[in-house]
Amino acid sequence: MGLILALDFGGTKLTAGVADTAVYHTHDLIWQAHKRVFSPADGNAQVDLATMAALGRELLAGERATAVGVSFGGPADYHTGVVRLSHHVAGWEETPLQQQLEGLFAAPVGIDNDANIAALGEWRFGAGQGLADLLYITVSTGVGGGWILGGRPYRGHNSMAGEIGHTAVDPDGPVCLCGKRGCVERLASGPYMAADLADALKLPENEIAGQDVAEMAAWGDEAAMLILQRGAWALGVGIGNAANLMNPERVILGGGVTKAGAAWWEKVRQTAHQTALPQVQFDIVPAALGDDAPLWGAVALVEENGN
């Protein structure tokens, strides 16, 4: 028990929070201290780490953290505590972040990638409380997932589980950055839908952002509606396939694309349940924790009863 320092290394933002276990265990989820800064555009891993270290020390204000939980926005290995790389910030390759933070804060440190952390946060504090088996999916600039199975996080043989974005649902679909055709991420993520809409409207690629697709679909733009529905279909097939394979009780969706409106949710749910066998029971609900999900997940990771 005591103060837990939670750190969220996002692609463009660095956020820290201090939570008092005696407070959030008995009251609402509130931070003793909380601060978010933008990562400098020309930054690198060293700058981010120094910024985060200063942020943590500032929020702790001379107190000692009993543990430090870390969400990393990219491939990071819970078991080794090493960051493999960041797709957004240079210089993170094979960084022993857990070890470095243990040196800086003189406390035990746990790290994991943001999708696993968000799954943990929703399970412990959000839309998945009390469930044994759940799949969390973020549908945002990418599509990634995290599992709670049998009442504990499941990460896989070499910490790569949850890559639902790169499950293939259409062999005749467009080519994904990963090289395959018809990946869920290629069809359902914000930037890919935006690029496809720009292409359909013969606009330069960066004229349209992810959130524009949903907005234009809401206005009744045919091309936007088709692309958004195709994305919802692809995600629905991915979820239905995952449900057939793993039979989770609940699928929780977070990330910017989940703000795309009722028609998007309806298509995702309908397709997922058509894809799953009728005996495979599950529901699909929105994430509950919002922007602070990674921080609360990081708290859950290093609680005494966590991991």
Next chain:
Amino acid sequence: MGLILALDFGGTKLTAGVADTAVYHTHDLIWQAHKRVFSPADGNAQVDLATMAALGRELLAGERATAVGVSFGGPADYHTGVVRLSHHVAGWEETPLQQQLEGLFAAPVGIDNDANIAALGEWRFGAGQGLADLLYITVSTGVGGGWILGGRPYRGHNSMAGEIGHTAVDPDGPVCLCGKRGCVERLASGPYMAADLADALKLPENEIAGQDVAEMAAWGDEAAMLILQRGAWALGVGIGNAANLMNPERVILGGGVTKAGAAWWEKVRQTAHQTALPQVQFDIVPAALGDDAPLWGAVALVEENGN
């Protein structure tokens, strides 16, 4: 420790074995007694149960079993001990098989469906020994799977996990009995491949059996080769998707279709690894236990350190 009675309710065969824990723990996998009989064509659940009860008593020869493990060839729920139904034999609907056998043999009984049982058998005694995370798939009259995750069987929220046969891999594929297009089972199972080949050759549907497809492909029949390769492709995509989602260390394949030859295996492996992200490490190997896999899995289910 002591004698374990293992029972395998197959679709057409009933098999029983008695294993002595002191023997198979220290020596090879050998049965103290073992017998297989065919299920009568006009039989039903009651006849099968009576036949199996007699078989078990005969093999035990007056000794008492310390536990009874059961593999059921159809939907059966480990947690409740209830058989949901059989797709081959009438009258199994909602049968409390565990309870009935506990009455008959005065011993604790564990039951599970054949795919989960085979996964357990391969993990404990076969091609998956010592691994924490594996997927077993039977490719036979149907396509079904069973999971070992984190060093224990994983069955899902309502015991439906493992339905890899009904994951969808091609939205333009042929329609499966489940109502969807392009299920792995629709493309990769023996009877469906045989039906497609009969259709291509304009023969009556029951002129061609599952094993004929592989044989005709080996002779160089173009239509048979295409259908077999398409089946291997579908299974490979299903395995690659499962690997991206769950990152098991090993995928083990059993069932009659896995005898289809080197070209089939090559296509399955190649497609699976192309579908999975490069960082997702796994291998695909044949099952080791052969026809007795369900019985050894049933033994593993009720061992003291089992389940």
